[in-house]
Amino acid sequence: MRTFVLTDVSHDAWVESFAIEGEALGSPAFRGCSVAKRRLHGGRREGVDLIEIDNGALAFSIIPTRGMNIWKASCGGDRIGWDSPTADGPVNPAYVNLLDLGGIGWLAGFDELLARCGLMSNGAPHRDGDTIVPLHGRIANIPASYVAIHIDDKPPHEIVVEGRVDESFLFGAGVRMTTRISTVPGSKRLTVRDEFENLKDQPVEMQILYHWNFGPPYLEEGSRFVAPVKTLIPRDPRAVEGLAAYDVYGPPEPGFAEQAYFFELLADGDAGKTVAMLRNQGGDKGVALRYPLAQLPCFTLWKNTAGARDGYVTGLEPAANYPNPRPFEKARGRVLTLPVNGRHVAETVLEALDDRSAVAKVEAEIGRLQAHAAPVVHLSPREPFAAEG
Template identity: 45%
Template sequence: MTETASHRIWHDRESQIVWDDASPLSMAVETRQGNIQTRHGRFVGGVSHGVEVVEIDSGAVRVTVLPTRGMSIWKIESEGIRYGWDSPISGPVHPALVPTFDPSGLGWLEGFDELVVRCGLESNGAPQHDEQGQLVYPLHGRIGNLAADSLAIEYDEASGRLDLVGEVIESRLFFKRLRLKSRIRVQAGSHRVYLMDDVTNELSTEATMQLLYHINIGSPILEEGAVLEAPIEELAPKDALSAAEMDHWNQFEKPENGYRERVYFATLCHDDSNETTTMVRSQDKSRGMAVTYNTSKLPRFILWKNTAAKSDGYVVGMEPATNYPNARSFETEQDRMVTLQPGETVSFRLSLLPLINQQAVEKTSQRIKELSTHHDPVIHAQPKKGWSVDS
């Protein structure tokens, strides 16, 4: 009997980025403040195939933006530190492969792995079904799984500013047409990254909207002993499970098998310009991530704790929002919707600041303490009526 050789040829399908140096979005900009470089490309292979990517390097931070995924920020790198998290999804996942309208309403979770993803625009919270059990509003809405239909780079040599501009339209014939115009801005030599979003109602009738910025931090910032610092004005747990950890609601543990998410709803103190700051920092205060935003348009804040096993997605979320992420009907009853007249635009402004050393963390901590100086926080041990459906 003659033996025959058996052969297997492997083709690695892991996604890779193919950069396009000839793209008009790939450029080197010389400014008076320093140089900024951008690269434009697409993912090839796997679930990321076809996802457009723009990388912006300010000289202090490298920002990776995903226009195909609603202008989300996939990750930020600075001084050798990666700011983001390790999702078991292992994306970025092309929106065509995300079943947003899965009957359960939870299909959004099949594409979730960004540092910053927007939730909205028609709804941004829990799934909502009608009396017949049909899905009306999916988890966290559609905007994070819609592609930008135009991209441009604008820059100013004198100030050292560079903006990546993209527009995403969320629409349905006869029902809605909301245009998100997003600017992601860096300054040459600066660690801060700005998100400047304008939402316009382009129909001839009144519209309502919601928006939440899901800002997600994992290792190495998140670790046992890591802490969220925030200038709390008022705070309440979302549900009974979250209430059980009120004595250490803002402290994070090491990864825990089987950990179930805890969620806390808050309003934050702000300065005379309505700006506030919060941060997640490491246990030894050597690094962190700060978020600064304007509370006049984003009056609510949510902390999402998901300190599960590393393989299950060890992550916490800082979430400035127009409302709390309950079902849309509940938020409507509580008068927490944003109303837009025909042609009206509402603007949202926030920034991310990677904190690369203890000095930067201490400076941010002092800023947060100053915001809290003249206010004693109101802390609820149980869910607050009107804030949560579980109250």
């Protein structure tokens, strides 16, 4: 395993640019692969570090400056991500005020394929006494303090980007996230493995939600969301309006008001893993998310089929909680507590499905999981998932 350290604040180390490709990565197996790091300049992206990985089949970029989020990806010429109204991103967190507009300032920088939400809180902004708790927390706007690239010259020749992000301060949070974002040559998958560690000498609480966001070509009129559903609950009256077609998408519609649905999903009996998929209308393109249900027991589907320039996007969101205000989630036991030196691990795998057979295979896999139980669909918001009334 070869390691290239790009950032290490404990040793005052930082590398502005880095590039290596092909067999220089350490093996003929890396032909067609490349790893690069650069710093962006101009506008609100000034000073943002970007790491670009290409395994020969799947390419993706990681933003250490924005909490190790994944900015964009592509497979077979198809973009995996979405067109945000934040068109000049990725935005340096220095230009994001989380408390803007009553706590929704997070949206000013939101343009990623994967945006993590947490760690003290996620979900809608709310007041906790005199404090405004902002939308989706702070982790996406905290730069990584350590970044390294690991290249394994032995099969399966894994390429790993490691990063550490600390959300820790006096009289407050104390959690370190160590992420390992990995892939192998020729694969159409990438794996995000995050370990959350208590940095304090007392128990700390945390929340985490993985906001995976997709637009065209996977999202279009007639696209479908496919998952093994145990329980489905509309978040609010607006979601109730679309409940009959929760799994089908419409065309871009200017003025569309977002809808969100909360799920319990089914998992296989052996590894305890589940899978959710977004597929296009024709069934020949899709993306799938796989993850262990024990690590991320909650799932939210976010539908925002607004105008193309307003943010035509859907979110597939595995999480440790539902994105309700933190007090609501805590009262229902969905806020994690890390004991002293305690850890929580969450792993998600994104797979690009680039032909009809790949989509059909995942759809059949989901069908086998669904065969274990008929879905329970609630017709209105219901405790303990969402506020009633």
